[in-house]
Amino acid sequence: MLTAKSVARRRFTAWLSAFALAAILPLNAARAASIPVAVAANFTAPAKELAANFQLATGNTLVLSFGASGAFFTQIGQGAPFEIFLSADSARPKKLVESGLGVGGSEFTYATGKLVLWSATPGLVDSQGKVLSDGKFAHLAIAAPKSAPYGEAAIETMKALNVYDQLQSRIVVGESINQAYQFTASGSAELGFVAYSQVIKSKKGSEWLVPQNLYKPITQDAVLLKTGENDPAAQAFLAYLKTPAALKIIRSYGYVTAP
Amino acid sequence: MWPAVALSLELATVTTCVLLLLGVPLAWALVRANSWWGEAVSALVALPIVLPPTVIGFYLLILLGPHGPLAPILAHFGLRTLAFSFPGLVIGSVIYSLPFMVQPVRNAFRELGPAPWEAALTLRARPLDAFFAVALPLAQGGIITGTILAFAHTLGEFGVVLMIGGDIPGRTEVLSIVIFNDVDTMQWGQAGVLAGGMALFSFAVVLVTFLAEKRMARLRA
Numbered sequence: 055m056l057t058a059k060s061v062a063r064r065r066f067t068a069w070l071s072a073f074a075l076a077a078i079l080p081l082n083a084a085r086a087a088s089i090p091v092a093v094a095a096n097f098t099a100p101a102k103e104l105a106a107n108f109q110l111a112t113g114n115t116l117v118l119s120f121g122a123s124g125a126f127f128t129q130i131g132q133g134a135p136f137e138i139f140l141s142a143d144s145a146r147p148k149k150l151v152e153s154g155l156g157v158g159g160s161e162f163t164y165a166t167g168k169l170v171l172w173s174a175t176p177g178l179v180d181s182q183g184k185v186l187s188d189g190k191f192a193h194l195a196i197a198a199p200k201s202a203p204y205g206e207a208a209i210e211t212m213k214a215l216n217v218y219d220q221l222q223s224r225i226v227v228g229e230s231i232n233q234a235y236q237f238t239a240s241g242s243a244e245l246g247f248v249a250y251s252q253v254i255k256s257k258k259g260s261e262w263l264v265p266q267n268l269y270k271p272i273t274q275d276a277v278l279l280k281t282g283e284n285d286p287a288a289q290a291f292l293a294y295l296k297t298p299a300a301l302k303i304i305r306s307y308g309y310v311t312a313p
Numbered sequence: 314m315w316p317a318v319a320l321s322l323e324l325a326t327v328t329t330c331v332l333l334l335l336g337v338p339l340a341w342a343l344v345r346a347n348s349w350w351g352e353a354v355s356a357l358v359a360l361p362i363v364l365p366p367t368v369i370g371f372y373l374l375i376l377l378g379p380h381g382p383l384a385p386i387l388a389h390f391g392l393r394t395l396a397f398s399f400p401g402l403v404i405g406s407v408i409y410s411l412p413f414m415v416q417p418v419r420n421a422f423r424e425l426g427p428a429p430w431e432a433a434l435t436l437r438a439r440p441l442d443a444f445f446a447v448a449l450p451l452a453q454g455g456i457i458t459g460t461i462l463a464f465a466h467t468l469g470e471f472g473v474v475l476m477i478g479g480d481i482p483g484r485t486e487v488l489s490i491v492i493f494n495d496v497d498t499m500q501w502g503q504a505g506v507l508a509g510g511m512a513l514f515s516f517a518v519v520l521v522t523f524l525a526e527k528r529m530a531r532l533r534a
Contacts, residue, residue: 125497193397198480200498226397226479229493237479241379242396 087287088115090135092126094142094274095197095230096167096204096249100307101140107303108294114287122230124201130155130279137282138291140164140274142231143203147277160278164295165309167272168250169207171262174241179260185245186217193226195237195246204231207269208247214268251307274309314491314503318510321488324399325467328406329414332463335407336414337456341448343415344422355419359412366409366472373405373477397479402487405473413462421455422448454529458522465518469511 093101098120105116119126123142130136130150139156141147144163150156171186173179178189185191197205205227212218226242228234231249238246253261276295282288294300301311343355361369375381377395387395395401429451433443449456471489478485480494488507495504 122497124499128497128499131499192393193479195479198494198497200494226481229475229480229497237396240374242374242394243479244393 087285088117089137089282089285089288089291090117091119091138091140091291092130092134092136093118093120093140094123094126095120095202095232096142096251097140097165097274098232099251099255100165100304100309103303104295104300107299108291111294112287112290114290116291120230120232122198122201123203124198125230127201135281137279137285137288138276139279140276142167142272142274144273144275147275150277150279154280156277156279157283160292161275162292162296163273163312164276165274165304165311167204167274168266168308168310169204169211169247169264169269169272170250170253171245171264172238172248172253172259173245173261174239174259175244176258176260178244179262181262183215183262183264185262186212186215186221189245191244192224193237193243193245194221194224195226195228195234195243195248197231197234197247198227198229201229202231203272203274204247204249205234207264207272210269211247211264251309254308314507316483317486317488317491318507320483320486321468324402324406324470324487325464327403328410328467329460329464331403331407332410332414333456333460336411336459336463337418337449340415340418341422341444343419355415358415361409362412366470367476369405369409370473370476373401373408373473377401377404377477396477397481397485399484401477402474402485405477406467406470409470409473410463410466413466414459417455417458417462418452419455421452421458424455425451454526457525461518461522461525465515469515 091101091105101116101118101120105118109115119136123146126134126136126139126141127146127150130139131153139147139150144161147156147161151158151161171179171183173185178191179185186194196208199205199209209218212221226237228237231252234246235248235252237243238248247264250263253259276292278288278292295304304311339358343351343358346354374396376383378384379393381394383395384393387393392398395404425448429447430443433447434440438446469489470487471493474485474487474490475493478487478490480486480490488511492504492507492511495501495507
């Protein structure tokens with residue numbers, strides 16, 4: 055016999071199924087494409103702005119994942135479903151093409167990044183970076199040198215300045231440049247080598263833009279992955295990255311772009 | 314790789330010792346507390362089981378950081394922050410592994426019931442003596458289980474350390490972080506050795522715990 059209670063329960067179950075369906079269906083419905091993109095952490099802010107503009111112009115959405123370039127490289131090698139990889143170096147996109155995971159000839163440099171020594175404390179970092187050898191600080195944050203090119207550049211800089219040995223015990227490592235920035239911004243580490251793009255829009259703290267002769271240029275390459283080879287939306291986004299409008303956004307974050 | 318193994322073992326040992334000192338009395342107090350706040354504290358202690366490590370890591374960053382509530386105390390010792398330090402990891406691990414110590418001990422105390430305790434008091438034992446001479450020995454099964462679980466859980470800790478550790482070799486770079494870095498940088502040989510070791514060790518720990526519990530149950534029957 056149907057009691058009022060069991061009717062109510064059945065109705066509830068029906069509603070629940072309807073909700074579950076509603077949650078799944080839009081994923082399958084054919085609408086404007088959504089493109090999964092792996093983005094090197096240093097490019098987080100510009101990538102969000104570029105994605106918003108691209109979506110406005112084309113209706114295609116980008117699903118952005120942020121992390122260390124090395125981590126993405128491994129994940130893509132294991133079949134991660136990214137269609138585009140915006141790396142923080144040129145070596146990894148090249149390797150992906152060589153191993154057949156990237157589309158040959160699709161790599162290009164979308165930005166050249168700059169390294170900055172930064173502190174959330176005003177006046178701590180001087181305009182010559184002398185704080186590295188003279189300053190009193192307990193922790194210096196960098197990104198993981200093996201998987202994040204900005205971390206590698208930080209090590210190169212310290213070695214070029216002959217301060218690496220004396221600083222080694224004070225280095226703390228973030229798994230990506232975003233964590234290195236967080237360590238520094240929160241004040242947990244007084245100093246940090248971060249990406250210029252992370253601090254250029256805020257007027258807080260103190261910084262020293264590291265001269266380019268102290269580290270190898272951070273040439274950041276994009277590559278179309280095999281999974282996106284036949285996706286016109288993915289190709290359109292890569293083409294968009296080369297337009298003057300996109301280049302203007304990228305430069306506004308302190309990157310150098312090809313003229 | 315070996316410094317990380319040693320550091321993980323050290324962290325797990327120190328954490329387990331702190332947890333024995335903290336967790337056993339806490340479990341006892343929770344069983345004795347006959348009011349709603351006892352349940353509330355129990356729920357609070359159990360939270361790390363269901364909370365993501367990132368939530369705990371986030372609060373620890375605030376708590377241990379240079380602008381946190383502990384900062385004035387730390388300043389007395391000439392420290393700005395406990396993040397990126399071994400003591401910081403111990404604090405994080407104690408919070409994260411607390412339920413793994415407290416739950417089994419609490420269950421053991423609860424299973425005893427009030428009878429042995431009351432008998433001891435009737436025989437004019439002082440409460441402290443009754444605790445050490447009666448309650449503790451009778452609950453040893455739960456204490457052993459809690460010790461093993463807390464140790465193993467701390468050894469395998471990852472998320473909290475990733476958020477507050479800063480990956481310093483010899484100080485905060487523990488086993489699980491080395492595995493993470495190895496996978497990120499395609500050093501899968503070493504990752505395989507460490508992961509295999511962890512899996513084997515964890516299996517052994519869980520197996521020993523199960524066998525010990527079975528034996529205890531048989532002894533009791």
